[in-house]
Amino acid sequence: MRESLTHIFVDAFLINNFVLCVFLGMCSFLGLSAKFSTAWRMGVSVMFVIIVSAVLSWETNVLLVRFHAEYLRIIVYIVIIAATVQLTEMFIRKKSPALFRELGVYLPLITTNCAVLAVPLFQTSRNYDLLQSTVFAIAASGGYCAALILLSLVRERTDLGDIPRLAKGTALTLVLASILSLAFMGFAGMGNGG
Amino acid sequence: MSEALSCHPSESKSEVMDNPFVNGLWKQNPVFVQVLGMCPTLAITNSVRNAFAMGLATTFVLFCSNGMISAIRKLVPKQVRIATYIAVIATSVTVVDYLVKAISIDVYKALGAYIPLIVANCIILERAEAFAGKKPVIPSMLDGLGMGLGFAFALTCLGTIREVLGAGTFLGFPLFGKNFEPWVLFLLPPGGFISLAIWLLTFTLWRERKAKRAAAVQPAKSLPAMEVAS
Numbered sequence: 240m241r242e243s244l245t246h247i248f249v250d251a252f253l254i255n256n257f258v259l260c261v262f263l264g265m266c267s268f269l270g271l272s273a274k275f276s277t278a279w280r281m282g283v284s285v286m287f288v289i290i291v292s293a294v295l296s297w298e299t300n301v302l303l304v305r306f307h308a309e310y311l312r313i314i315v316y317i318v319i320i321a322a323t324v325q326l327t328e329m330f331i332r333k334k335s336p337a338l339f340r341e342l343g344v345y346l347p348l349i350t351t352n353c354a355v356l357a358v359p360l361f362q363t364s365r366n367y368d369l370l371q372s373t374v375f376a377i378a379a380s381g382g383y384c385a386a387l388i389l390l391s392l393v394r395e396r397t398d399l400g401d402i403p404r405l406a407k408g409t410a411l412t413l414v415l416a417s418i419l420s421l422a423f424m425g426f427a428g429m430g431n432g433g
Numbered sequence: 434m435s436e437a438l439s440c441h442p443s444e445s446k447s448e449v450m451d452n453p454f455v456n457g458l459w460k461q462n463p464v465f466v467q468v469l470g471m472c473p474t475l476a477i478t479n480s481v482r483n484a485f486a487m488g489l490a491t492t493f494v495l496f497c498s499n500g501m502i503s504a505i506r507k508l509v510p511k512q513v514r515i516a517t518y519i520a521v522i523a524t525s526v527t528v529v530d531y532l533v534k535a536i537s538i539d540v541y542k543a544l545g546a547y548i549p550l551i552v553a554n555c556i557i558l559e560r561a562e563a564f565a566g567k568k569p570v571i572p573s574m575l576d577g578l579g580m581g582l583g584f585a586f587a588l589t590c591l592g593t594i595r596e597v598l599g600a601g602t603f604l605g606f607p608l609f610g611k612n613f614e615p616w617v618l619f620l621l622p623p624g625g626f627i628s629l630a631i632w633l634l635t636f637t638l639w640r641e642r643k644a645k646r647a648a649a650v651q652p653a654k655s656l657p658a659m660e661v662a663s
Contacts, residue, residue, distance in 0.1 A: 260622050265471030266555050313530070313549050314523040321516060350519070353472045353553035360546050405641065409468050410633045417626030424621065 244374045247367075251378035254429055257354050258386035259420040264354030268387060269412050271345060278391035280338060281345060282384030284327060288349050289358050289383075292316075292323040293376035296359035297369055316359045317350075324349045354383050389419060453564070453572050457579030463556045464587035464629075465636045470556040473547050474588060475625040481604050484592030486540045487547065488585020490529050492578065494551050497525040499565040499577030506566050518561040519552070526551045556584060587632075594628045595619045 257263045264285070271281045296316050303309055328346050332339045339346070349355060358379055362372040393415050402411060463469050470491070477487040501521050509517045530548050534541045541548070551557070560580055565573040596602060599619030601609045618624050 262472050262476035262622065262625065263550075265475060266469065269468070269471060310527060310531075313527050313552055314520065317519055317523050317552055321519065347515070348555075350515075351553050351555050351558050353550045356550060356553045357546060360549050364546065405637050406634060410630045410637065413626045413630035413633065417623045417630065420626055421623040424623065 242367075242371065244371065247371055247375050248378040249429060251375050252382045252385075253423065253426040256382040256386055256423050256426075257357070257379050258383055259416070259423045261357075263357045264352050264383055267345065267348070267352055268383075268390065268416070269409060272387055272390040272394055272412070275388065275391045275395055277341065278387045279384070280342060282387045284331070284342065284346065285349055285352060285355065286377075286380040286384050288320070288323050288327055289355050289380035290373070290376045291326070292320045292355060293358045293362060293372055294369070295319050295323070297362060297367075297372045300359070300363055312363070316356060319359075320355050321350045354379070386419070390416060393419070453568075453576035454579035457576055457581070458583040458586070461580075462583045462587060463580055464584060464591075465632065467556075467559075468633075469559060470554045470584060471629075472550065473554065474584075474591065475622075475629060477544060477547055478588055478591040478595055478625060478628075479599065479620045480543075480596045481589060481592040483540070483543050484588040485585060486533070486537075487544060488581070488588040490533060490544070490548060491551055491554065491556070491584050492581025493529055493532075494522065494525045494554075495557055495560060495577035495581040495584075496574055497528070497577075498522045498557055499560055499573040500570055501525070502561045502565040503568060503570045503573035514566060515558075515562075518558060518566070522557050522561070523552050556580060590632060591625075591628055594632070595624055598628075599624060 251257070255261055258265070258268050267281060267285070272278050296319050299315055299319060300312070303312060303315065324347060327349070328339075331342070331346070358376050361379075362375055367375055390412070394412065397411065397415065406414075457463070461467060464471075464474050473487050473491070478484040498518070498521050502518055505517070505521075526549060529551065533544065533548055560577060564576045568576070593603065596604075597608060598616045599621075600617075601607060601613045601615045616624075619628065
């Protein structure tokens with residue numbers, strides 16, 4: 240029954256890419272992908288938050304199950320995430336004030352990024368153990384980061400193009416995301432071999 | 434978040450004067466105008482039934498959380514308000530999670546992890562921050578209801594396009610004859626992105642025409658946009 244770590248990794252990173260195939264973290268994906276410099280920084284911050292909060296939630300879930308308090312799961316997970324975001328915020332402010340200013344309001348908003356909440360929920364529903372959860376968190380957040388960077392690179396190029404005025408903004412971004420997602424569908428076949 | 438994402442920042446100015454219910458349903462439609470709450474909008478709309486169920490679940494959460502937040506708005510210190518809002522929202526979502534499970538296990542399975550993920554839906558926190566945290570209880574509840582139904586409406590629009598094209602059915606009833614070859618792509622993730630893009634373009638085009646009708650500028654200029662999308 241135990242899934243191999245490679246399978247979990249490939250599945251979360253490519254086959255079921257969090258952004259392009261499962262539609263998680265769309266708000267920041269559409270809102271923060273205009274520039275490469277912001278996109279990769281945001282990607283890395285989210286990666287950090289996802290990995291830390293996934294590991295913490297795994298431990299907490301063991302406690303919740305032990306005390307038969309599963310109904311508190313959603314609330315507890317969101318509190319863990321909010322705390323991790325706060326931690327990241329303090330860390331970045333201390334280490335790099337310039338980056339802190341650049342990310343600005345988006346940093347606290349990582350709390351309401353559904354990709355972050357989805358990792359603990361998925362690992363709970365799939366009964367992953369601690370190692371599997373960690374690999375899953377790394378792969379899922381890596382996939383998020385990769386999708387964000389890819390879209391930002393494409394968007395930087397389309398900024399130079401001559402685009403109909405009406406299509407500018409969200410509609411164009413969605414069309415680009417659709418094409419990227421079409422490309423990621425090609426990975427779907429890899430799932431059968433693992 | 435709405436400022437960063439909205440492509441029509443000028444629209445938000447009219448928010449104060451209007452009836453909160455109509456405002457959410459149409460003028461400030463969370464999906465088509467504010468472009469918020471994209472995750473469920475794209476993920477759950479592969480059939481009309483699921484889309485509508487998701488819309489109703491979100492409406493319920495918005496209604497409850499807006500009401501509760503507005504009721505406690507004077508007791509909550511400014512510094513911890515976001516944390517408080519999230520706790521209130523998470524509570525409402527837990528209620529909905531168990532409610533959906535009790536009403537229909539089929540719908541619960543189809544919506545899967547997206548019900549707990551309503552917590553992270555930006556519309557709800559945005560409404561709490563922008564409306565419920567400042568206004569009395571009754572208007573806040575109306576606002577929650579309007580926004581929620583606007584969200585449900587948008588989801589149903591998307592779900593219709595995707596189910597009709599992708600499976601050839603509406604609410605499970607076949608629409609076309611046997612010779613219809615379903616356009617499966619529309620049920621898959623790329624179809625979600627492209628149908629939302631088409632809806633957004635249609636709405637932008639419609640609004641633009643309405644604004645320009647008096648000036649009688651030829652709308653032919655905007656046609657290439659539709660070609661790109663389709």
